[in-house]
Amino acid sequence: MKFVTAFFLTGFLAFVIGLFTNLPWWSFVFTSFIVAMAVHQKPGKAFLSGFIGLFLLWGLLAILKDNANEHILSTKVARLLPLGGSYFLLIFITAFLGGLVSGLAATSGSTFRKSKPD
Numbered sequence: 001m002k003f004v005t006a007f008f009l010t011g012f013l014a015f016v017i018g019l020f021t022n023l024p025w026w027s028f029v030f031t032s033f034i035v036a037m038a039v040h041q042k043p044g045k046a047f048l049s050g051f052i053g054l055f056l057l058w059g060l061l062a063i064l065k066d067n068a069n070e071h072i073l074s075t076k077v078a079r080l081l082p083l084g085g086s087y088f089l090l091i092f093i094t095a096f097l098g099g100l101v102s103g104l105a106a107t108s109g110s111t112f113r114k115s116k117p118d
Contacts, residue, residue, distance in 0.1 A: 003049050006039040010053030010102060028054060028098075029105040036109030043110045050106025055099030062091045 013035065014028035021027065032054070036046040066074050066087060074087035083089045 002039050002041055003045055006035055006041060006049035007053045009035045010050050011057040014054055014057055028102055032102040032105035033109035036106035037113045040113060041110055043107045046106040046110035047103040051099040051103030054102035055095045058098035059095035062094050066091060
């Protein structure tokens with residue numbers, strides 16, 4: 001249950017930060033870090049919840065934006081990069097990098113949390 005809570009909170013708070021603030025693209029790192037501190041998990045599970053939350057969020061947002069312009073811009077960018085013109089691969093790489101950064105922030109938040117004395 002903690003995993004699902006952290007997963008949804010990470011995605012939701014990153015979406016809210018991106019939607020209602022004027023912060024840079026990497027501002028979701030703070031929300032991932034704070035969620036991992038608040039919802040205590042082992043570092044591996046914290047990484048996965050942060051990774052999956054942002055991977056799905058950025059992937060979904062990129063697909064929605066890309067469908068709105070019929071893949072024109074993403075196809076042109078994919079041609080510039082060594083992706084063979086595959087807009088889907090570009091979206092996957094975008095989501096993967098966002099998930100990776102969020103997962104690392106969540107791992108940091110999980111290990112930063114002070115352990116309870118026994």
